[in-house]
Amino acid sequence: MSLDATNLAKxxxxxxxxxxxxxxxxxxxxxxGYFNSVTNYLRQFDVIVVVGSTGGTPTIDMVTITSASGxxxxxxxxxxxxxxx
Numbered sequence: 001m002s003l004d005a006t007n008l009a010k011x012x013x014x015x016x017x018x019x020x021x022x023x024x025x026x027x028x029x030x031x032x033g034y035f036n037s038v039t040n041y042l043r044q045f046d047v048i049v050v051v052g053s054t055g056g057t058p059t060i061d062m063v064t065i066t067s068a069s070g071x072x073x074x075x076x077x078x079x080x081x082x083x084x085x
Contacts, residue, residue: 005038008048016046025054026061026078035065035074042068048076 004022011017022029029050035042048063061078068074 003034003037008038008041010041011049013047016043018042018046018048019051020048020063021051023053026050026052026059026063029061030063030076030078033074035068035076039068039074042074044068050078 007021009019011019020029028034029052042065044065044067046065046068048065050059050061050063052059052061063076063078065074065076
């Protein structure tokens with residue numbers, strides 16, 4: 001799937017903190033370009049808490065924006081996820 005910007009909410013912080021809800025697996029979310037449609041809102045080192053799913057199991061992952069500069073491709077990395085129980 002692709003980013004649904006209506007599910008991305010800014011929470012605040014010096015380096016911006018966001019919450020994003022999706023049914024996409026984290027591998028899809030951290031794929032290069034996934035956040036391109038909101039590149040003007042993201043900066044390098046921003047953090048996104050991603051509430052997603054893997055095979056129908058809810059997951060929580062922390063994603064760090066590694067590159068975001070206007071029209072450039074947004075890239076990100078994920079820390080090890082936590083599976084909700």
